[in-house]
Amino acid sequence: MAVQPLSSPSAGTFTSARKAQSLWDYEWKATVPFLAVHLLPFGALVTGAGLRDFVVCAVLYVVRMFGVTGGYHRYFSHRTFKTSRWFQFVLAWLAQSSSQRGVLWWAAHHRDHHKYSDTPRDPHSPIQFGFWHAHVGWIYDHNSETKTERVRDLAKFPELRFLDRFWWLPPATLGFAVWALFGWSGLFIGFGLSTVLVWHGTFTINSLTHLVGKRRFETGDESRNHWLLALITLGEGWHNNHHYYQGSVRQGFYWWEIDVTYYVIRALAAVGLVWDVREPPARVYAEARRAAGRRALSRIAAEGGRKTREPPRRAA
Ligand SMILES: [Zn+2]
Ligand SMILES: [Zn+2]
Numbered sequence: 001m002a003v004q005p006l007s008s009p010s011a012g013t014f015t016s017a018r019k020a021q022s023l024w025d026y027e028w029k030a031t032v033p034f035l036a037v038h039l040l041p042f043g044a045l046v047t048g049a050g051l052r053d054f055v056v057c058a059v060l061y062v063v064r065m066f067g068v069t070g071g072y073h074r075y076f077s078h079r080t081f082k083t084s085r086w087f088q089f090v091l092a093w094l095a096q097s098s099s100q101r102g103v104l105w106w107a108a109h110h111r112d113h114h115k116y117s118d119t120p121r122d123p124h125s126p127i128q129f130g131f132w133h134a135h136v137g138w139i140y141d142h143n144s145e146t147k148t149e150r151v152r153d154l155a156k157f158p159e160l161r162f163l164d165r166f167w168w169l170p171p172a173t174l175g176f177a178v179w180a181l182f183g184w185s186g187l188f189i190g191f192g193l194s195t196v197l198v199w200h201g202t203f204t205i206n207s208l209t210h211l212v213g214k215r216r217f218e219t220g221d222e223s224r225n226h227w228l229l230a231l232i233t234l235g236e237g238w239h240n241n242h243h244y245y246q247g248s249v250r251q252g253f254y255w256w257e258i259d260v261t262y263y264v265i266r267a268l269a270a271v272g273l274v275w276d277v278r279e280p281p282a283r284v285y286a287e288a289r290r291a292a293g294r295r296a297l298s299r300i301a302a303e304g305g306r307k308t309r310e311p312p313r314r315a316a
Contacts, residue, residue, distance in 0.1 A: 016120045017112075018129045020141045027140045034140075037099070040192025049185045056182055056190030057197075060174075064098040064198050065234050069261040071095030073236065076103045076154060077110040080249040081265060082276040085157070092163050098198045099171035101144075102164030108150035109143065113206075114246060117221035124206040127222050135200075135207035171195070201232050209239035216291055217244035227258070235259030241280075244287075248280045253288065 020026045044053070071091040074080045083091070092103045100106055109123050116122045123143060126134035133141070146164055148155050155161060163169070178191040213226030223243035230237025230252060238251040238259060252259030268274045 016128075017116070017123045017125075018120075018133060018138070018141060020133075020137070025141075026137060027142060027144070030144065031140050037192060037195055040188050041196065043188035043192070044185055047183075047185045047188060049189045053182065053185045053189035056178065056186055057194040060178075060190060060194040061197050061201075062234070064094070064194065065201060066261060066264055067091070067094035067096075068098050068100065068198065068202050069234050069236050070265055072098075072100065072103060072106045073110065074249055074251075074261065074265070076151075077107040078246050079153070080247060080278045081269070081274045083274040087273050088157070089159055089163075092160055093170050096163060096167055097170040097174045098202070099168070099195060100199070100202065101139075102146060102167040103160060104148065104151045104154050104164040105144075105146040105167070107154060108147040111150050112147070114243070117219075117223070117243065118210065126207050126210050131207050131211070134210070135203045138206075202236075204229055205233055205236045205239060209237060213237070213240070215240050216288055217241070218291070219243040225257075230258060234264075235261040245280050245284045247278055248284075249277050250279055253280055253284070 072095040075083070075088070075091055076095070095103055095106070112121070112123055113125075118125045118127045120128055122128060124134040124138040129138070175187065175191050179187040182190055209224055209226060209229055210222045211224070213224030213229070215222075215224055217240055219240060221243060223240045225240045226237045228237065229239075235251050235258065236242075238253070238257050241253050241257070242248075242251045249265050250259060250262045251257075252262065265274060265277060269277045
């Protein structure tokens with residue numbers, strides 16, 4: 001796709017979503033706790049760690065990754081299913097236990113990502129600003145304010161505004177509980193390592209899923225589908241599907257596109273905790289078939305072109 005220049009005349013008076021011009025312009029003071037958590041797992045070199053710590057790590061990875069994908073993303077950002085007010089609060093707490101700021105902050109920035117995808121106004125586009133800015137730099141690029149006008153539907157709940165303001169409360173409570181239950185090695189591996197893994201697993205969706213993988217749909221951006229990224233993020237790697245049709249809980253559009261978040265939400269619907277679970281409509285599948293047809297035709301045309309360019313073989 002064509003990348004819009006920063007001074008595009010159609011862009012009016014806006015400034016680029018990237019504010020930091022050099023490495024020193026990032027908010028380094030705010031990165032101290034973020035970097036400190038990266039050092040936590042090294043504490044296990046002193047305390048040692050056992051199987052129990054790694055089981056806690058695995059459980060906290062899966063449960064909190066679901067909080068990110070089922071909570072921050074598919075519920076708060078895209079409202080692809082409905083739930084009660086108390087379970088909405090549970091989802092917000094669970095999402096924020098992954099320590100990715102408040103649900104309003106997360107959803108507001110994510111809605112901007114879809115609105116301006118891969119243009120200079122996209123808060124995290126690897127096409128525009130490079131891999132590292134899209135992966136993590138954008139978080140510390142003077143982006144800590146919540147754009148409430150983007151999330152009026154969520155901001156009307158005082159309990160969500162409270163959580164957004166005190167976003168560190170769920171991860172701090174979880175870290176303390178893990179330390180109290182499993183000791184220092186539990187904190188270092190069970191909480192620390194799983195937090196770092198959930199962070200970078202989530203961040204691959206902002207960086208790698210706009211760089212590697214296949215494109216099924218024409219979306220006007222560089223979003224891609226990648227099975228491995230879908231596995232580590234419980235289904236978020238079907239990112240081109242998602243950019244094409246954002247209104248669906250389901251992001252792996254076919255049975256072979258593993259989407260664990262979708263299965264969990266279906267299970268929650270089966271026990272009545274959530275409802276109105278939205279699926280991709282028939283027109284989306286029709287377009288997927290047309291797109292597959294177009295790709296097959298262009299492959300045949302390319303092979304035909306290669307054959308006509310080959311020099312005729314000489315008789316022996
Ligand atoms: Zn999205
Ligand atoms: Zn995207």
